[in-house]
Amino acid sequence: MRFKRRLRCSQCGSLRLEIVEASEAYTVFQQGEDGDIEREGNNHHGGITGIVNVKCHTCGREWTPRGVRQITDVLGYPETP
Numbered sequence: 001m002r003f004k005r006r007l008r009c010s011q012c013g014s015l016r017l018e019i020v021e022a023s024e025a026y027t028v029f030q031q032g033e034d035g036d037i038e039r040e041g042n043n044h045h046g047g048i049t050g051i052v053n054v055k056c057h058t059c060g061r062e063w064t065p066r067g068v069r070q071i072t073d074v075l076g077y078p079e080t081p
Contacts, residue, residue, distance in 0.1 A: 004075040006035050007054055007065060014058035021071045022051040029071055037077045 008015055017031040031037045052068045055061070071077050 004073060006075040007031065007068075008035075009056040009059060009061055010063075011061045012056065012059040014056050016057040018055045018057060019071060019074065020053045020055075022053065023070070027071070029077075031076060035076045037071070037074065 006015070007017055007019065009017065015031060015033050015035045019029045019031060019037065021027050021029070029037050050069045051064065052070065052073070053062065053064050065074075068074060
């Protein structure tokens with residue numbers, strides 16, 4: 001079992017991130033300064049599978065975090081009620 005981790009920009013330390021989960025369809029999520037990820041994301045159609053890309057809202061850095069294949073791998077994503 002993989003442990004969840006909170007994403008943080010390694011360049012500026014910000015938690016304000018845009019997180020894009022790409023699969024057959026991809027979803028864009030927003031993470032606030034408190035590190036919590038909004039449950040509602042914007043769904044789009046695509047053809048990529050199992051990739052999460054991140055962009056920092058503070059400094060603009062973009063990266064693909066290692067070991068993260070979907071949004072539920074990230075600490076801060078709300079659990080289903």
